[in-house]
Amino acid sequence: MINITKNFKFEGTLINTFRYGQGHINETHVVVYKLDNFKYRRYLLQKINSNVFKDVEGLMKNIKRVTEFAHQSIINEGGNPFTESLTLIPTIDNKDYYVTSNNEYWRAYIFVEEGLGYEMVNDNELFYQSGIAFGKFQKLLSNFDANTLSEPIKDFHHTKVRLDHLKEAIKNNIAKRLDFVKDEIEFYLNRYEYASKITTLLESGKMPYRVTHNDTKLNNVLINPITKKAQCVIDLDTIMKGSIIYDFGDSIRFGANDNLEDEKDLTKVNFNIEKYKTFSLGFINEVKSVLHPLEIENMAFGAILMTYECGMRFLTDYLNGDTYFRTKYPDQNLDRTRTQMKLVVDMEKALPQMNEIITNIINK
Ligand code: ADP
Numbered sequence: 100m101i102n103i104t105k106n107f108k109f110e111g112t113l114i115n116t117f118r119y120g121q122g123h124i125n126e127t128h129v130v131v132y133k134l135d136n137f138k139y140r141r142y143l144l145q146k147i148n149s150n151v152f153k154d155v156e157g158l159m160k161n162i163k164r165v166t167e168f169a170h171q172s173i174i175n176e177g178g179n180p181f182t183e184s185l186t187l188i189p190t191i192d193n194k195d196y197y198v199t200s201n202n203e204y205w206r207a208y209i210f211v212e213e214g215l216g217y218e219m220v221n222d223n224e225l226f227y228q229s230g231i232a233f234g235k236f237q238k239l240l241s242n243f244d245a246n247t248l249s250e251p252i253k254d255f256h257h258t259k260v261r262l263d264h265l266k267e268a269i270k271n272n273i274a275k276r277l278d279f280v281k282d283e284i285e286f287y288l289n290r291y292e293y294a295s296k297i298t299t300l301l302e303s304g305k306m307p308y309r310v311t312h313n314d315t316k317l318n319n320v321l322i323n324p325i326t327k328k329a330q331c332v333i334d335l336d337t338i339m340k341g342s343i344i345y346d347f348g349d350s351i352r353f354g355a356n357d358n359l360e361d362e363k364d365l366t367k368v369n370f371n372i373e374k375y376k377t378f379s380l381g382f383i384n385e386v387k388s389v390l391h392p393l394e395i396e397n398m399a400f401g402a403i404l405m406t407y408e409c410g411m412r413f414l415t416d417y418l419n420g421d422t423y424f425r426t427k428y429p430d431q432n433l434d435r436t437r438t439q440m441k442l443v444v445d446m447e448k449a450l451p452q453m454n455e456i457i458t459n460i461i462n463k
């Protein structure tokens with residue numbers, strides 16, 4: 100680790116490093132430095148997953164631009180950009196990331212001490228605040244021309260392409276797990292109509308593309324446990340052109356669950372409509388002035404779509420031998436698939452109510 104840290108402009112003397120967070124993609128570390136005045140400073144050091152992100156240069160350019168833009172807008176509003184936004188720490192030769200001789204890509208951020216990434220919330224206020232934060236972030240991104248941002252992962256939320264990936268994984272059966280997941284496969288193939296509903300609207304020009312975050316799960320917004328306010332939106336790797344219903348839907352997928360994404364006991368996994376309502380209030384009130392009628396009409400469906408898509412991605416990775424998402428035990432991707440299936444079934448039943456909640460917020 101010392102070989103990596105010495106390449107960044109960190110202040111003080113390195114005294115400790117440890118792995119951090121529950122992200123599924125990057126390898127995240129905290130590095131602790133002692134300053135001359137006997138105080139300590141922590142930084143967040145990440146090995147970027149270059150198996151997932153093939154164009155690290157383009158990705159880091161996106162992050163640099165978005166964080167600089169966020170800083171300016173926070174300053175304009177009288178806030179503190181270093182605690183309310185991510186801030187990259189440059190390398191000693193003033194680059195945004197460091198590449199090792201064996202092609203590992205590393206970047207560093209100021210550690211935001213004021214906020215925590217939650218895996219689950221039972222305090223509705225926290226989820227409400229995350230809705231406000233992602234809604235505000237969406238507005239910030241509306242100032243970016245999508246064509247000036249690179250696309251870090253092609254077809255990231257193109258669910259039809261994701262379905263094709265699943266079919267490919269079924270055909271190849273690389274991990275020889277096909278026989279264990281017949282029901283799961285049937286579940287996803289039966290619901291194929293979900294896959295192209297939104298992309299058809301986007302591609303025909305009927306529904307607007309926007310620049311979106313695309314990975315708006317609860318642990319990607321740091322929340323201040325004392326003030327209970329959202330502190331900082333993080334994990335900016337997937338910012339690119341998309342639909343606002345993806346950002347809404349992915350937050351619901353993860354946060355409106357009564358339990359964890361990999362809970363084994365499915366009786367404990369439920370779509371919680373109160374949590375849904377809470378998040379919707381925060382998010383929709385921030386963005387409602389710009390929403391297109393088709394976005395309003397499909398917002399609630401977005402939660403089903405993102406949950407369907409994410410479960411399908413977990414299943415695909417399970418069939419491929421767990422090469423994409425970070426796993427801690429052999430069947431974790433299968434457990435994740437099953438929670439997402441249960442949530443889809445719950446949401447299918449609740450859809451009329453979910454739509455009504457959105458309409459009520461819009462009309463208020
Ligand atoms: P991944 O893409 O693997 O999800 P993230 O960028 O989301 O990686 O980081 C993983 C976790 O590390 C986050 O969920 C959050 O808990 C924590 N984290 C990330 N950036 C910071 C930061 N600047 N300050 C404090 N915690 C952070």
Ligand code: GN1
Pocket residue numbers: 121122123124125151313314316319334336337349360409
């Ligand atoms: C990954 O990076 P992380 O853990 O915040 C994934 C998301 C999935 C999520 C499922 C780049 O998010 O798309 O929805 O896991 N990120 C990427 O928990 O694939």
Ligand code: MG
Pocket residue numbers: 122123318319334
């Ligand atoms: Mg993350």
